[in-house]
Amino acid sequence: MIVRILLSLAVVMSILYFPWWMTLILCVILLIRYPAYELIAYGLFADALYAPPSGIQYLFTFTFFLLLCVSFVIKSKIIFYHRT
Amino acid sequence: MKMILRQQHNRRTQKVILIRAGAITLFIGVLVVFNIFNFNPFSRVAHAVASFLWQSEDALSDTLGSVTIAFRDKAALLKENQRLLGELYKNQSLALSNDALRAELTELKFLLGRTTDRPSILASVLSRPVVSPYDTLIIDIGSDTGVHAGDLALVLRDFVVGYVSRVYGSTSQITLYSSPSEQTNILIGEERIPAVAFGRGGGNFIADVPRDARVHEGDIITLANIDTEVFSVVEAVIEEPENAFQRLMFKNPVNIFNVVWVEIVQSDNVTP
Numbered sequence: 001m002i003v004r005i006l007l008s009l010a011v012v013m014s015i016l017y018f019p020w021w022m023t024l025i026l027c028v029i030l031l032i033r034y035p036a037y038e039l040i041a042y043g044l045f046a047d048a049l050y051a052p053p054s055g056i057q058y059l060f061t062f063t064f065f066l067l068l069c070v071s072f073v074i075k076s077k078i079i080f081y082h083r084t
Numbered sequence: 085m086k087m088i089l090r091q092q093h094n095r096r097t098q099k100v101i102l103i104r105a106g107a108i109t110l111f112i113g114v115l116v117v118f119n120i121f122n123f124n125p126f127s128r129v130a131h132a133v134a135s136f137l138w139q140s141e142d143a144l145s146d147t148l149g150s151v152t153i154a155f156r157d158k159a160a161l162l163k164e165n166q167r168l169l170g171e172l173y174k175n176q177s178l179a180l181s182n183d184a185l186r187a188e189l190t191e192l193k194f195l196l197g198r199t200t201d202r203p204s205i206l207a208s209v210l211s212r213p214v215v216s217p218y219d220t221l222i223i224d225i226g227s228d229t230g231v232h233a234g235d236l237a238l239v240l241r242d243f244v245v246g247y248v249s250r251v252y253g254s255t256s257q258i259t260l261y262s263s264p265s266e267q268t269n270i271l272i273g274e275e276r277i278p279a280v281a282f283g284r285g286g287g288n289f290i291a292d293v294p295r296d297a298r299v300h301e302g303d304i305i306t307l308a309n310i311d312t313e314v315f316s317v318v319e320a321v322i323e324e325p326e327n328a329f330q331r332l333m334f335k336n337p338v339n340i341f342n343v344v345w346v347e348i349v350q351s352d353n354v355t356p
Contacts, residue, residue: 062115
């Protein structure tokens with residue numbers, strides 16, 4: 001649980017201070033270990049901060065949502081995956 | 085018995101899949117509708133939280149900077165000081181000639197009945213493009229300092245990079261002209277050939293002009309208004325025999341990934 005909280009904190013900090021690709025890497029790490037539904041909220045937070053009023057406004061949310069779906073599919077296919 | 089159990093299990097699995105698919109479709113649908121209507125309900129709260137964290141980080145880095153400077157090598161500091169002094173003298177003379185030209189230009193515009201003096205506010209950049217894939221900047225001033233949506237953002241006084249797209253209490257968002265969805269009216273070269281610059285992200289642009297238009301590499305591009313803010317400089321001209329247009333490629337004259345300060349000036353209805 002502590003690891004999950006720390007990783008989540010790292011994702012939020014990376015949204016504010018680090019390049020976007022680092023945020024993605026942290027999200028993948030979080031998803032490998034946990035079914036992190038909270039990523040959707042972080043995506044909404046990032047989009048609320050950075051998205052311009054015109055064009056695509058939910059890039060982070062869509063990406064995180066896609067990652068979440070992909071992680072569920074992959075995890076269900078891997079037999080030895082440790083379910084948390 | 086096994087058959088019945090398997091059927092029940094299959095039915096349950098199908099139900100779970102249907103519920104998940106429904107939830108996913110609903111979620112994507114809501115986001116698409118929000119996107120279509122430009123509705124971002126969390127932006128004000130997110131900016132309030134983030135601006136507090138960004139400003140705390142600024143204060144912390146200032147303190148750390150003043151502590152670490154005491155331990156730096158004096159000889160290196162002296163050398164750097166000499167180099168910076170040299171640059172300062174060089175830039176001062178350049179600034180003087182720029183000021184003289186600017187004064188002359190203002191006077192000429194005044195004689196022609198076009199005044200362009202507009203108030204400006206200096207702002208510190210809290211977040212820049214490398215942090216987000218969107219080409220936006222977040223600055224530390226907002227409606228409490230008199231910033232309005234549509235105001236222009238200038239870097240180093242003369243280079244226009246974007247416009248204020250969202251204003252909050254103590255922060256504002258600047259959409260850079262190089263943002264992929266942006267189209268900006270520009271004038272190219274001494275002949276002031278009108279064109280539209282399409283943002284390509286990361287400070288890059290493209291524009292198409294008729295093949296007969298005389299455009300060369302190094303031509304200065306300005307915004308299509310009375311002022312002379314530099315938009316960019318033509319970096320490459322691509323001509324293809326089968327195409328009636330020539331494609332121009334250019335980028336922001338300043339590195340948007342390193343911008344620290346921007347000047348916000350009132351727009352005279354030049355919003356793109």
